[in-house]
Amino acid sequence: MLSLADVIAAMDSWFPPGTAEPWDAVGLTCGDRSTTVERIVLAVDCVPATVSETVEVGAQLLLTHHPLLLTGVHSVAVDDVKGAMVHRMISTGIAHFAAHTNADVARCGVSESLARTLGLTDLLPLAAAPAPALDQLTVFVPADHLGAVIEALTEAGAGKLGNYDQCTFTVEGTGTYRPGPGAEPFDGELGVLTRKAEQRLSMVLPRARRAQVLAAMRAAHPYEEIAFELTEQPALASGTGTGRIGLLDRAMSLADFTAHAVSCLPRTAWGVRAAGDPDRTVRRVAVCGGAGDSYIDLARAAGADVFLTSDLKHHRTLEAVTERAQPTGPAPMALVDAAHWATERPWLDTAAGLLAAEFGSAVDLTVSDTVTDPWSLHVH
Numbered sequence: 001m002l003s004l005a006d007v008i009a010a011m012d013s014w015f016p017p018g019t020a021e022p023w024d025a026v027g028l029t030c031g032d033r034s035t036t037v038e039r040i041v042l043a044v045d046c047v048p049a050t051v052s053e054t055v056e057v058g059a060q061l062l063l064t065h066h067p068l069l070l071t072g073v074h075s076v077a078v079d080d081v082k083g084a085m086v087h088r089m090i091s092t093g094i095a096h097f098a099a100h101t102n103a104d105v106a107r108c109g110v111s112e113s114l115a116r117t118l119g120l121t122d123l124l125p126l127a128a129a130p131a132p133a134l135d136q137l138t139v140f141v142p143a144d145h146l147g148a149v150i151e152a153l154t155e156a157g158a159g160k161l162g163n164y165d166q167c168t169f170t171v172e173g174t175g176t177y178r179p180g181p182g183a184e185p186f187d188g189e190l191g192v193l194t195r196k197a198e199q200r201l202s203m204v205l206p207r208a209r210r211a212q213v214l215a216a217m218r219a220a221h222p223y224e225e226i227a228f229e230l231t232e233q234p235a236l237a238s239g240t241g242t243g244r245i246g247l248l249d250r251a252m253s254l255a256d257f258t259a260h261a262v263s264c265l266p267r268t269a270w271g272v273r274a275a276g277d278p279d280r281t282v283r284r285v286a287v288c289g290g291a292g293d294s295y296i297d298l299a300r301a302a303g304a305d306v307f308l309t310s311d312l313k314h315h316r317t318l319e320a321v322t323e324r325a326q327p328t329g330p331a332p333m334a335l336v337d338a339a340h341w342a343t344e345r346p347w348l349d350t351a352a353g354l355l356a357a358e359f360g361s362a363v364d365l366t367v368s369d370t371v372t373d374p375w376s377l378h379v380h
């Protein structure tokens with residue numbers, strides 16, 4: 001039997017809420033974590049149509065990309081559309097959960113799903129999030145205390161690399177010391193040079209655990225004075241972050257790429273628009289699911305031939321496709337504007353795939369194809 005808490009724990013492991021933007025409101029809007037979940041509806045938006053869909057299929061959870069209550073709320077009275085939805089979900093035993101900017105940046109996230117839908121490979125984040133900061137601790141331990149020190153450091157959080165733990169490196173050697181007046185040596189006599197078989201032990205640790213790891217080292221190490229080195233590893237980019245840039249398997253014109261986007265993305269009244277020379281060759285493609293106009297400069301700096309996103313505005317688009325149009329320079333990066341909903345809809349399949357792999361037949365999954373893009377008509 002699957003509980004709502006189980007589903008949330010899995011979602012949080014793939015889309016950690018701590019990676020959401022500070023202004024965002026992700027997680028559970030309504031619902032009881034002890035509820036049994038047998039059916040889930042996945043949708044981009046929590047709107048009356050998708051709530052109705054959730055009621056109709058008898059699901060206990062509506063999982064959406066966009067939060068329902070993103071801005072300050074002082075009432076969920078039924079008078080208001082959102083309040084009415086909250087009431088309807090609570091009265092029909094439906095929980096609502098959102099993974100928003102935390103789903104944007106993740107591996108298996110919104111932009112990565114969009115990039116894969118377009119057939120892009122060799123993906124990298126457009127604005128990479130920094131990898132967690134690491135320190136490297138090297139400590140010299142008498143050989144017969146090595147196991148105890150490793151155990152204490154591990155317990156305090158050292159030695160973890162990705163999906164591996166208890167990562168250590170040791171090398172044997174000989175340490176020397178001469179205890180001076182006032183010393184209380186673990187081994188050896190005052191004024192006499194002592195030689196000890198020691199191990200040089202190295203382990204990485206999260207910088208956030210530095211104090212705990214050093215305290216554990218001091219507690220487990222037998223020496224009065226401990227010889228150790230602590231170095232900060234340089235900041236490295238992680239594989240997560242906003243947007244993605246990758247390659248098409250072959251170069252094509254902007255006109256053909258626009259048609260390709262139409263064929264890959266779910267259909268909307270908005271369709272797909274392009275700005276730039278229709279004959280411009282494109283192969284390196286940057287994408288950002290949702291509104292990505294603030295990443296135009298990053299996409300250009302990353303060498304993109306075209307940047308596909310949504311909600312592009314007149315002035316920024318005009319500047320982007322004209323400002324660098326020099327006779328001898330490269331053609332300005334083209335821009336492609338798809339419906340906001342269409343750029344995020346591919347992630348629902350990815351999230352449903354993760355849930356199916358995790359929970360198998362314990363849960364039925366319905367990916368909503370209700371087009372919640374607000375643009376309903378496009379007349380030429």
Ligand SMILES: [Zn+2]
Pocket residue numbers: 066289290291340344
């Ligand atoms: Zn969005």
